[in-house]
Amino acid sequence: MDNIYIEYNFTVSPKEPATEILIAELGNVGFESFVENENGVTAYIQKSEWNSEILESIFVLNSDEFSIEFTQNEVAQTNWNAEWEKNFTPIQVDDLVSIRAPFHKNPNLKYDIVIEPKMSFGTGHHETTHMMVQHLINLDLKGKSVLDMGCGTGILAIFAEMKGAAQLEAIDIDNWCYENSLENVARNNCNNIAVFEGDSSLLINKKFDVIIANINRNILLMDMKIYTECLKENGVLLLSGFYEEDIPVIDAEVSKYNLKLETYITRNNWVALKYNK
Numbered sequence: 001m002d003n004i005y006i007e008y009n010f011t012v013s014p015k016e017p018a019t020e021i022l023i024a025e026l027g028n029v030g031f032e033s034f035v036e037n038e039n040g041v042t043a044y045i046q047k048s049e050w051n052s053e054i055l056e057s058i059f060v061l062n063s064d065e066f067s068i069e070f071t072q073n074e075v076a077q078t079n080w081n082a083e084w085e086k087n088f089t090p091i092q093v094d095d096l097v098s099i100r101a102p103f104h105k106n107p108n109l110k111y112d113i114v115i116e117p118k119m120s121f122g123t124g125h126h127e128t129t130h131m132m133v134q135h136l137i138n139l140d141l142k143g144k145s146v147l148d149m150g151c152g153t154g155i156l157a158i159f160a161e162m163k164g165a166a167q168l169e170a171i172d173i174d175n176w177c178y179e180n181s182l183e184n185v186a187r188n189n190c191n192n193i194a195v196f197e198g199d200s201s202l203l204i205n206k207k208f209d210v211i212i213a214n215i216n217r218n219i220l221l222m223d224m225k226i227y228t229e230c231l232k233e234n235g236v237l238l239l240s241g242f243y244e245e246d247i248p249v250i251d252a253e254v255s256k257y258n259l260k261l262e263t264y265i266t267r268n269n270w271v272a273l274k275y276n277k
Contacts, residue, residue: 007072012039022043028216030049030050032045032046032174090107129155132214135274136238140164147211147230149171149213149223151171161193165210166192168190168192210235217249220250228259234277251273
């Protein structure tokens with residue numbers, strides 16, 4: 001592939017929570033990958049999806065609470081791996097799960113996930129992925145069927161198999177995420193994960209014990225009925241990709257289908273909810 005991307009380098013002050021808000025807003029207008037750094041974030045969008053007014057709807061850029069400056073330039077896809085190697089640092093979740101690239105040292109925790117993230121979303125650095133891993137740590141997944149919707153790099157499906165899930169599907173609408181998930185599933189020697197490129201239309205007549213949906217608020221609201229119909233009795237629904245202030249609208253939608261909120265985790269104003277059917 002010879003796609004050209006537009007790279008934006010955002011310098012953000014103060015960095016938090018402005019960087020998280022900026023990433024969420026950029027994702028809603030077509031930016032498909034983000035690399036956080038000590039000064040802010042670098043964001044990428046395909047040139048074919050870009051237009052000169054694309055930042056006009058990004059409210060945080062006009063906020064008096066933050067100072068955000070940016071530069072932009074075109075980059076070739078072939079530059080990306082070097083960028084990830086420079087910026088992708090290993091992480092650990094609750095001293096149990098390590099998420100790292102092949103060039104990082106193995107910290108010898110109970111679970112070790114090795115990914116080559118390329119440009120896919122979901123490296124574990126973002127709060128939503130981190131919290132979803134925390135939820136999965138506390139679930140008994142042995143022999144269970146699991147759906148990872150909006151799988152990004154495939155981290156959550158990979159971790160679910162490591163925890164004993166027997167049948168898994170990982171789905172993402174983005175081709176890069178699909179390709180990257182396939183690579184990461186193979187890299188972690190997973191045998192029970194089927195990866196698909198597409199949207200919720202792939203879920204017709206399917207049932208799962210656990211559904212993981214780490215997507216933005218609007219997609220979650222639009223597809224909630226489908227997710228709940230795919231969830232087996234006594235199943236678990238994990239939702240993330242939105243802020244604490246979004247909990248009431250998300251909960252109101254989920255409650256229509258008789259699921260009960262059991263618990264939630266928050267991290268820098270992001271939230272991950274756990275529902276039981």
